[in-house]
Amino acid sequence: xxxxxxxxxxxxxxxxxxxxxxxxxxxxxxxxxxxxxxxxxxxxxxxxxxxxxxxxxxxxxxxxxxxxxxxxxxxxxxxxxxxxxxxxxxxxxxxxxxxxxxxxxxxxxxxxxxxxxxxxxxxxxxx
Numbered sequence: 001x002x003x004x005x006x007x008x009x010x011x012x013x014x015x016x017x018x019x020x021x022x023x024x025x026x027x028x029x030x031x032x033x034x035x036x037x038x039x040x041x042x043x044x045x046x047x048x049x050x051x052x053x054x055x056x057x058x059x060x061x062x063x064x065x066x067x068x069x070x071x072x073x074x075x076x077x078x079x080x081x082x083x084x085x086x087x088x089x090x091x092x093x094x095x096x097x098x099x100x101x102x103x104x105x106x107x108x109x110x111x112x113x114x115x116x117x118x119x120x121x122x123x124x125x126x127x
Contacts, residue, residue: 013049019075019103020046024056027071031063054091069099069113077104081112096120 028035028044035044043060056071058064072088088098096117103109
């Protein structure tokens with residue numbers, strides 16, 4: 001069986017960037033906004049590839065209170081989940097505000113988050 005050619009760095013970054021844009025678009029939709037990269041008026045932002053910090057973030061403090069997550073996006077075939085979590089935690093404001101969105105080829109994105117935070121949020125929905 002022929003050996004698979006490794007994906008180029010540009011292709012890997014494009015995959016990651018596309019996931020970040022998708023996530024930013026979904027977050028924007030929650031607030032009735034339209035995300036467009038480079039739109040300075042939209043408060044939902046996608047961080048440039050290779051820059052440190054959370055990948056998707058909000059610049060409006062009111063929206064930030066409504067969506068209190070610091071998002072790390074990972075589009076990778078291999079999933080060293082705990083290293084993804086450690087990276088997300090290092091960029092997060094609070095111990096439980098991190099959120100990892102992971103996607104691999106031909107699969108839907110999944111969300112990985114602190115279980116206590118999940119139950120805290122769900123309990124509020126039940127009230």
